[in-house]
Amino acid sequence: MADAKSEVTLDKRPMNRREFLNFAWLVSLGFLTVNLGGVTFLFAMPRFKEGEFGGIYTYGKVSDLPPVDTPPVNLPKVKMWLSNTSDGVLGIYKVCTHLGCLYNWNNQEGKFICPCHGSQFQANGEYILGPAPRSLDRFAIQIVDPDTNTVLAESSDGSPVPVPDNPNAVIRIDTGKRVQGKRHA
Numbered sequence: 566m567a568d569a570k571s572e573v574t575l576d577k578r579p580m581n582r583r584e585f586l587n588f589a590w591l592v593s594l595g596f597l598t599v600n601l602g603g604v605t606f607l608f609a610m611p612r613f614k615e616g617e618f619g620g621i622y623t624y625g626k627v628s629d630l631p632p633v634d635t636p637p638v639n640l641p642k643v644k645m646w647l648s649n650t651s652d653g654v655l656g657i658y659k660v661c662t663h664l665g666c667l668y669n670w671n672n673q674e675g676k677f678i679c680p681c682h683g684s685q686f687q688a689n690g691e692y693i694l695g696p697a698p699r700s701l702d703r704f705a706i707q708i709v710d711p712d713t714n715t716v717l718a719e720s721s722d723g724s725p726v727p728v729p730d731n732p733n734a735v736i737r738i739d740t741g742k743r744v745q746g747k748r749h750a
């Protein structure tokens with residue numbers, strides 16, 4: 566009786582051209598499938614996480630707001646200045662509407678001044694002077710009762726949101742909804 570091991574014969578002949586091309590094609594197909602799967606997975610993921618730029622940012626409660634008409638609050642993580650004006654709260658995009666520099670609040674002058682070409686804006690983001698073609702961009706805001714989730718005040722057109730008389734109400738800013746500032750003449 567023949568030994569089972571001795572019956573196994575290995576085909577050691579080299580791959581011919583057709584076999585090699587089939588093999589290469591299968592490997593390419595495998596890579597393509599893996600890549601497509603990865604891309605689909607990335608597209609399926611939410612683009613922005615809550616609290617990051619591009620998503621809903623919760624600033625805090627009404628009681629956490631700075632006093633009316635004091636310097637705007639710098640929120641670099643979400644590329645925003647929060648301004649509490651006599652007309653209401655505003656979330657202002659940090660990028661200058663001229664050529665995209667990051668402007669700053671100037672305490673002495675009481676206004677935003679862009680270091681690149683000198684455009685100036687009021688605390689509410691409205692254009693004062695300089696080469697910027699329009700006022701600063703603003704984000705949509707909601708102020709919500711945390712117990713009932715009722716929206717107490719909101720703005721989706723960039724206008725200031727009046728602050729409700731509820732110190733516990735929560736301020737949510739949608740940094741994914743940016744409203745372009747008005748063009749000036």
Ligand code: FES
Pocket residue numbers: 661662663664665666668679680681682683684695696697
């Ligand atoms: S980029 Fe701000 S003034 Fe030019």
